[in-house]
Amino acid sequence: MKKPLIVQKFGGTSVGSVENIQKVAKHIIEAKDDGNQVLVVVSAMAGETNRLVDLAQQIDSVPNARELDVLLSAGEQISMALLAMTLNKLGYAARSLTGGQAKIVTDEKHNNATIEDIDTQGIRTLLDQEQIVIVAGFQGVNRNGDITTLGRGGSDTTAVTLAGYLGARECQIFTDVDGIYTCDPKIVHQAKKLSTIDFLSMEEMAKRGAKVLHLPSVKYAQKHNVPLRVLSTFKNSSKGSFVTGQQAPDGICGIALQDEMQLIEIDSTLIASLLAQCHMLGIAIWNTIESKNTTQFVVKYADYIKLKLTLSEKEHTASLVNLITVVGSMKEVSEDKIRAILSENGVKIIFYTLNIRSFTVAIRPEEVDKVANILHDIYIDSAVVIER
Ligand code: ADP
Numbered sequence: 001m002k003k004p005l006i007v008q009k010f011g012g013t014s015v016g017s018v019e020n021i022q023k024v025a026k027h028i029i030e031a032k033d034d035g036n037q038v039l040v041v042v043s044a045m046a047g048e049t050n051r052l053v054d055l056a057q058q059i060d061s062v063p064n065a066r067e068l069d070v071l072l073s074a075g076e077q078i079s080m081a082l083l084a085m086t087l088n089k090l091g092y093a094a095r096s097l098t099g100g101q102a103k104i105v106t107d108e109k110h111n112n113a114t115i116e117d118i119d120t121q122g123i124r125t126l127l128d129q130e131q132i133v134i135v136a137g138f139q140g141v142n143r144n145g146d147i148t149t150l151g152r153g154g155s156d157t158t159a160v161t162l163a164g165y166l167g168a169r170e171c172q173i174f175t176d177v178d179g180i181y182t183c184d185p186k187i188v189h190q191a192k193k194l195s196t197i198d199f200l201s202m203e204e205m206a207k208r209g210a211k212v213l214h215l216p217s218v219k220y221a222q223k224h225n226v227p228l229r230v231l232s233t234f235k236n237s238s239k240g241s242f243v244t245g246q247q248a249p250d251g252i253c254g255i256a257l258q259d260e261m262q263l264i265e266i267d268s269t270l271i272a273s274l275l276a277q278c279h280m281l282g283i284a285i286w287n288t289i290e291s292k293n294t295t296q297f298v299v300k301y302a303d304y305i306k307l308k309l310t311l312s313e314k315e316h317t318a319s320l321v322n323l324i325t326v327v328g329s330m331k332e333v334s335e336d337k338i339r340a341i342l343s344e345n346g347v348k349i350i351f352y353t354l355n356i357r358s359f360t361v362a363i364r365p366e367e368v369d370k371v372a373n374i375l376h377d378i379y380i381d382s383a384v385v386i387e388r
C-alpha cells in the first residue's frame with residue numbers, strides 16, 4: 001500500500017541557524033519514521049531575504065525585478081542545501097530542489113508571481129524511492145525559464161500548493177509560534193490560541209496583515225481542500241491550529257495588524273494619473289479616503305518607493321501608518337465606541353473603514369501595541385465564546 005504523504009514547511013526562524021536546522025530535522029525524521037513520505041519546503045534563514053533586499057537597494061532603490069528574483073531565490077537555496085546535508089549526516093536520504101527543479105511554473109509577474117502549474121512526476125519518483133524531498137519555498141520559474149518569486153511570505157504558498165498537487169494527508173506549517181492566535185502573540189500577550197479556525201476568518205485575518213499564513217496559501221487550501229495546520233518548530237507538545245470549515249461563526253475572531261503602510265495625500269485633480277501609475281506598476285491600493293480637495297491613498301511602503309519615482313515632492317505628502325483590523329461579524333462592533341475609547345486613551349485615529357467582515361483603524365506606528373491591546377481587551381477578552 002502507498003504510504004501517506006506529509007508536507008512540512010519550515011519558516012525563517014526555524015531554519016535560522018545550524019542548531020535550529022537540527023530541530024527541524026527531528027520533526028522530519030519523526031514523520032518519516034512514522035511511515036510517511038515526507039516533502040519539506042523551506043524558507044530562507046531568518047533575516048536573509050531582508051539582507052538580500054537591502055544589498056539590492058544599495059545599488060538601486062527599485063532594482064530590476066527579474067534580477068531581484070534571481071537574488072532573492074538564493075536565500076531559500078541555502079536553507080535547502082543545509083537541511084539536506086543535515087538529514088544525510090543523520091542517515092536519511094534527502095534531495096534538495098530549487099523551484100525550477102521542482103517544476104513549479106508561475107505566471108510572469110516578477111516579485112509577486114502566482115503558481116500556475118506543477119509537474120510532480122519527478123518529485124513523486126524521488127518520494128517513491130524513499131527520499132525526503134526538500135523544495136526551496138517562495139520561488140518558481142515562468143514559461144521562459146526565468147526565476148520568479150511569490151511575494152514576501154510566499155513559502156507557505158509553495159507548501160500548500162505542493163500539498164494540493166500531491167494529495168498530501170496534511171500540510172504542516174512549522175513556525176516560531178505554536179499556532180494561530182486571536183492577535184499576533186508577540187504584540188498582544190493575552191492573545192488566545194485557536195485550536196481551529198474556519199477558512200473565511202483565516203482569509204480575512206491574512207488579508208488584513210496576520211502574516212502567520214501567506215494569503216494565497218489560505219485561498220489555495222480552501223479551494224482545493226488541503227488539510228492545513230500551523231504549529232511550532234520549538235514547542236513539541238502542541239498540536240497547533242487547524243484551518244477547517246467553510247462557515248464563519250458569529251462574533252469577532254481576531255485582530256490583525258499590518259505595518260509598513262504609507263498614507264499618501266494628493267490633490268484630487270491628480271487622482272487619475274496616480275491610479276494609472278498604480279495600475280501600470282501592479283500596485284494594490286489598500287484604502288482610499290476622499291475629502292474636499294485632496295484624496296488619501298494607502299499602499300504598502302515597498303510599493304510607495306516605486307510610486308515615489310513618478311510623484312513629485314510638491315504633488316504629495318506621505319507618512320507611515322499602521323492598520324489595525326477587527327475581524328469577524330460586525331454586529332457587535334460600534335464605530336462610535338471604538339472612536340470614544342481610543343480617544344479616551346489619547347490615540348489619534350488617522351482614518352477608519354468598515355467592511356463586511358472587518359473594521360480597520362489607521363494609526364501612527366508607535367501606537368500599535370497600545371491600540372492592539374485595547375481592541376483585544378474589548379472584543380476578544382470580554383467575549384464569552386472564542387475557542388472553537
Ligand atoms: P515564518 O518565518 O515561520 O514563515 P512569519 O514571521 O512569516 O514566520 O509568521 C509567524 C509570525 O506571525 C509569528 O511569529 C507572529 O509574530 C506573527 N503573527 C501575526 N499574526 C498572528 C496570529 N494571528 N497568530 C499567530 N502569529 C501571528
Ligand code: ASP
Nearest residue numbers: 043049138152153154155
Ligand atoms: N524568504 C521569503 C521572505 O522572507 C519567503 C518566506 O519566508 O516565506 O519573505
Ligand code: MG
Nearest residue numbers: 011153211212
Ligand atoms: Mg511566513
